[in-house]
Amino acid sequence: MLITSRRNPLVNRLRYLHEAEGRRIHGLILLEGTHLFQEVLRLGLVPTEIIATPKWLKHNNDLTKTFSSVRLVTLDVLRAIATTKNPDGILTVLPIVQLPIVPRTPNFLLVLDRLQDPGNMGTLMRTALAAGVDSLWLRGGVDPLHPKVLRASAGAALSLPLERFSSTVELLQQIKNLSWMQRIATRVQEKYTSQTIKPYWQLDWSKPTALFLGNEGSGLDPFLESICTDGVTIPHSYLVDSLNVGVAAAPLLLERFRQRLTYVKNNL
The missing domain is CATH 3.30.1330.30 (Ribosomal protein L30/S12)
Incomplete structure (x- = not known):
């Protein structure tokens, strides 16, 4: 009918x-x-x-x-x-x-802090799946199961295990259980002159890794940034203050994939 x-x-x-x-x-x-x-x-x-x-x-x-x-x-x-x-x-x-179940011992983890834009979320899901991310952890922000996000992910949301946390405290408690992972934050070199910030390609991404990306406007929560073990930067023209989080994620996530391919090629 x-x-x-x-x-x-x-x-x-x-x-x-x-x-x-x-x-x-x-x-x-x-x-x-x-x-x-x-x-x-x-x-x-x-x-x-x-x-x-x-x-x-x-x-x-x-x-x-x-x-x-x-x-x-x-x-x-x-x-x-x-x-x-x-x-x-x-x-x-x-x-x-x-939907897929979140693994207990991820080897490559993407943590998103309060992302608000459905398009950014969907794009990040698709990029994460392409890069071999094991699990996506979300602290607040846009609902990853909203139809607009699902559509923007082009189906990646159906294959990528994800877990949501309502507060920073709840997320921090779970991260403490992943002590074997290096925790990576993206940073602007000029703001951290007393620290050594590497270009992202100088990091060894083959290690168990958790990559943290922050809100489109305010960036990563200071508490989450404080627990990161390493900081990386994406060098770009001074004419632009910062990159969109969806754009910035692509080279970071895919660098791990590139390094692994290079390792395999050099050891054939």
């Missing part, structure tokens, strides 16, 4: 998943778009609901042939549910319990 009314209970029920409370109460996340649905299939995850327009289903019937039912809605109804102005025709509802 085709749902044509924006007043259908389905609309409000799924829109509730835009909110952290709705996701927590129902234990579900809302995925928007064909790419995220394809990621669900690739990872072997099992959605509880698939909502699509007749036009989308007609052109993508091969993607849904293993599912017994698809809720059909008009494009107008789909727009009423989605966070995007122009959804491409499909929404997927996925149980949160199917």
Whole structure:
């Protein structure tokens, strides 16, 4: 049956998943778009609901042939549910319990402190997955399961184990259990003239590592920065004060990958 009314209970029920409370109460996340649905299939995850327009289903019937039912809605109804102005025709509802479990002994950890921008969060998730990060730890900030973040991550959020902490104290307690890891903060050399700050490529990233990145405006919490064992900088033109956190993360995270490839190449 085709749902044509924006007043259908389905609309409000799924829109509730835009909110952290709705996701927590129902234990579900809302995925928007064909790419995220394809990621669900690739990872072997099992959605509880698939909502699509007749036009989308007609052109993508091969993607849904293993599912017994698809809720059909008009494009107008789909727009009423989605966070995007122009959804491409499909929404997927996925149980949160199917997301990956955080490893107890990570070897490469990314810690994000109070990030606020959904685009930055999604970009960092994608970069972290590409760099081989074992787990993502979050202190406050934007909800990593918000539809906008999930969409910006291009599916990386479905593969990257993550854990959220409500306070600095809670996070610090967990970090104390990772004494074997070097803890890295990004710093501006001019602000730490009494300390030796290395260009990021001079650090040995092959060691067990936790990389800390701070809020877009205020940077890393001083308490978190104080427990870092090393500081690195990304040299750049003086015409720019600082780099966007999503941009800065890329060379840092991928440097570990580069060093490992170089080691393998030199030891063949």
